[in-house]
Amino acid sequence: MPDGATPQADYLFPPAPVTSLPVSGSDARFPVRRIYCVGRNYAAHAVEMGHDPDKEPPFFFQKNPDSILLPGSDFPYPTKTSDVHFEMEHVIAIGTGGSDIAVGDALDHVFGYAAGLDMTRRDLQSQAKKAGRPWEVGKAFERSAPMSAIAPSSQIGHPDHGRIWLKVNGEVRQDGDLDQLIWKTPEIIAYLSGLFDLAPGDLIMSGTPAGVGSVQVGDRLEGTVEGIGSVSVAVV
Numbered sequence: 001m002p003d004g005a006t007p008q009a010d011y012l013f014p015p016a017p018v019t020s021l022p023v024s025g026s027d028a029r030f031p032v033r034r035i036y037c038v039g040r041n042y043a044a045h046a047v048e049m050g051h052d053p054d055k056e057p058p059f060f061f062q063k064n065p066d067s068i069l070l071p072g073s074d075f076p077y078p079t080k081t082s083d084v085h086f087e088m089e090h091v092i093a094i095g096t097g098g099s100d101i102a103v104g105d106a107l108d109h110v111f112g113y114a115a116g117l118d119m120t121r122r123d124l125q126s127q128a129k130k131a132g133r134p135w136e137v138g139k140a141f142e143r144s145a146p147m148s149a150i151a152p153s154s155q156i157g158h159p160d161h162g163r164i165w166l167k168v169n170g171e172v173r174q175d176g177d178l179d180q181l182i183w184k185t186p187e188i189i190a191y192l193s194g195l196f197d198l199a200p201g202d203l204i205m206s207g208t209p210a211g212v213g214s215v216q217v218g219d220r221l222e223g224t225v226e227g228i229g230s231v232s233v234a235v236v
Contacts, residue, residue, distance in 0.1 A: 019065035021093075021114065022149040024229070030093060030111065030150050033201030035063040036192060037089075037118060037139070041182050041207025058183045058191050061135050063118075063205075069146040075233040077217050078141050081121040084215050084235075087208035088166035088174050088223040090159075091116040092185055093150045097199035106186035109198065112152040113159065115229040117166075117221065118205055119144040122214070145205070146221075148229030160184065162226035164209060169220055176209025178225070183207075 020029035039059050069075060077084060095111025118139070125138025161179040165172060183191070188206060192198065215221065215235050224230040 016066070019068050021068065021147055022071065023112070024149045024151045025155065026152075031201050032065045032068060032203060033199055034196075035065065035067060035145060035203045035205065036196070037061050037063060037205040038183065038188055038207045041188075042176060042180050042209045043182055058188060060192060060195070061139055063140045063145050066142055067140055067145040069143040069233065071146075071148055071231070073143075073146070073233065074236045075117075075119065075146060075221070076143060076236055077215075078119075078121060078144070080137075081123055083121070083123040085120045085122045085212050086166060086168070086173070086215055086221055086223075087118040087120060087212050088164060088225075089116045089118050089205040089208050090164055090178055090181075090225045090228065091147065091150075092188070092204040092206060094189075094198050094202040094204070095200055097197065097202070099193050099197045101190050101193040101198070103186045103190045106189035106193075107153075107158050109189060110153050110158065110185070111200070112150045112154075113156065113225070113228045114150045114203075115148040115164075115223060115225040115231050116203075116205055117146040117223060117231055117233070118208060119146070120212075146231050146233045147203075148231050151228050156227055158185065159225075159227050162228070164223075164225045166211075166221065166223035168213070168215065170222075173213055174209045174211035174223075180209065181206060 091114040166174040219235040
C-alpha cells in the first residue's frame, strides 16, 4: 500500500474520483495514477525551441490525472493566457511497475499506447523558464491532456515507427514518425524508473514532433498516431 494510504478511513470530504481512460476492445478502463512527460524528445522540435538535441539526457515534467480530457470532449481555452500551443504525442501506458528497470525488460511493463495532446500555456511556460521556475502553470492545468482510448500492446504490439501528425482546421501542422524519437520507449521507461517508482496506471507522454503552434477558440484539432489512436477536439 502506498505511504499515506488509509483503508476505510473516515475522510473529511469525499476523495477525488479516479480518472480513467477507455481501453480499445474492452469494457474495462485504465485508471490513471501519474502522467509523466518527456521534454524535447524529437530533434527537430528541440531545435525549433532553441536547444541542441545532441547535448542533453532526457528530462521530465508532470501533468496531473485531472489534466486528462476524455475522448469526445471539447478543450476549453484556459485562463491567464493568450498563447496556448498544441503538442501531439505518443503516449505509453504502464501496466506493471518497478524501479531501475533494465532497457531489455522495459516493454514487459507496458500495457498499451494512446494518442494524446500536451496543451501548453506557452506564455506562462516561457515566463517560468526565464525566471528559472517550474513549468506547472504552463503544463499541468485542468484538461490540458486530451487523450484517445488506450490500445493494448497485446493487440498492436510495441510500435517503434509510424506516422504521428496533427491537423488544425484541416491543415497539417505537425508531421513526424515515431522512429524520430531521440529516446525510444524502452530507454524512456528505463531512465524514468531510475528517478521514480513506476506503477500500474502511469502514463508517459513521449514528446512531440516539430511544428507546434498556437490555437484559437473555434479551432478543430485532429491528430493521429498511426496504428495506435486518434484525438479530435474543438477549442471552445
